Amino acid sequence: xxxxxxxxxxxxxxxxxxxxxxxKVFEDAEPTFCWTQYAGHGPGPEILGDPETVLEIGCGxxxxxxxxxxxxxxxxxxxxxxxxxxxxxxxxxxxxxxxxCGEVLDHLTASPETYDAIYSIFGAAWFTDPERLFPLxxxxxxxxxVFAFAQPPAIPGAYGxxxxxxxxxxxxxxxxxxxxxxxxxxxxxxxxxxxxxxDAQVINAPKPGHIGTLLVRAVRP
Numbered sequence: 001x002x003x004x005x006x007x008x009x010x011x012x013x014x015x016x017x018x019x020x021x022x023x024k025v026f027e028d029a030e031p032t033f034c035w036t037q038y039a040g041h042g043p044g045p046e047i048l049g050d051p052e053t054v055l056e057i058g059c060g061x062x063x064x065x066x067x068x069x070x071x072x073x074x075x076x077x078x079x080x081x082x083x084x085x086x087x088x089x090x091x092x093x094x095x096x097x098x099x100x101c102g103e104v105l106d107h108l109t110a111s112p113e114t115y116d117a118i119y120s121i122f123g124a125a126w127f128t129d130p131e132r133l134f135p136l137x138x139x140x141x142x143x144x145x146v147f148a149f150a151q152p153p154a155i156p157g158a159y160g161x162x163x164x165x166x167x168x169x170x171x172x173x174x175x176x177x178x179x180x181x182x183x184x185x186x187x188x189x190x191x192x193x194x195x196x197x198x199d200a201q202v203i204n205a206p207k208p209g210h211i212g213t214l215l216v217r218a219v220r221p
Contacts (some may be wrong), residue, residue, distance in 0.1 A: 007103055009175050011080050013166040017060075018084035024061055025087045031066035031095075035121060035150040036213040041206045047148050047217055051116030055140070058123025062088035062097065069097040076100060076115075078124070104128055108136035117146045121149045122214055125149035126178050129161070130186075134193035141220040147195065153202045153214040154180035183214065190218040 036042040040083060048054065052074060056065050059077030061084075069075045075097040079085050093099070100107070104124040109118040118137050120126065125133065126149070137147050161177040181189070183200035190198035195218035203213045 007080075010174075011082075012172075013174050013176050014079070015083045016166065018081045018087060021061055021084075022087060023127040025091050027092070029061055031063055031070055031092075033064050035148075035215050036205075037122070037152075037211075038139040038206050038213075042203045042213065043215070047215070048117040048119060048146050051113045051146070054117045055115045056123065056128065056139075057108075057111075057118065057120045057125065059088070059099065060084065060121075060123060062092045062099065064119075064121055065093050065097045065099075066092040066095050067093035076077055076113070078102055078104060080104075080124075104214060105132055105136060108133075108140050111140065114140050114142050115145060115147070116142055117210065119147070120149040120151075122151055123149070126151040127176055128179070130179055130181075130189045130193075134195070138194045138220050143220060145220045146217060147190075147220070148215070148217040150213055150215045151178075153212055154182060159185070183216075186214075186216050187218075190216070194221070195219060196221050 033045045034042060035047065037173040046068050054068060054073055054075055056077045059065055059079050062077055065077045077097060077099045079101060080099045085099045092187055105128065117155045118141060141147060159181050162180055163175055163177055165175045183202065186200040187198040198218040200214065200216040203215055
């Protein structure tokens with residue numbers, strides 16, 4: 001099932017998020033790279049291998065790209081919100097990372113650039129139909145390139161697009177979709193899109209009984 005997005009409304013959702021995280025970008029944020037929602041927990045950038053070029057889709061506050069850029073990686077970040085792109089360009093652009101405002105499917109379709117790694121950490125891979133996204137990602141990766149993404153695992157029995165309103169249940173009707181599947185289904189979707197060595201696993205939270213993190217990795221042949 002493919003969910004129907006109103007891209008203008010969705011952009012407003014992420015503009016509101018950008019406004020709410022402005023202090024994190026300019027005051028609290030330091031370059032870091034962590035796949036999970038728990039600071040200092042789980043694997044780090046080694047999941048990407050040793051890339052010279054990376055693209056983060058749905059780059060949010062830009063801290064992961066700032067971390068990689070400081071180590072000499074050529075970094076591009078894509079985000080739907082022009083507010084977020086303006087903020088993180090001001091904050092992290094001096095490190096050499098480049099930030100672009102755009103919709104992920106449109107960008108991957110139109111851009112001729114290819115990368116050694118494309119990744120998403122609670123970003124665009126969570127909010128985009130994988131049957132449309134994955135083939136486009138594969139086309140933008142160099143041979144042997146890595147695609148990896150992290151997000152919360154699916155709630156048992158709730159699979160496919162999960163609609164969510166933003167800003168509460170009163171006011172403007174703004175919503176987006178998040179996509180959830182079992183680890184096996186994620187692996188199958190990646191293989192269908194032409195990836196190999198697809199592996200999806202749930203990293204347990206540091207505290208028993210808390211929400212874990214789905215981490216998915218695959219390689220372009």
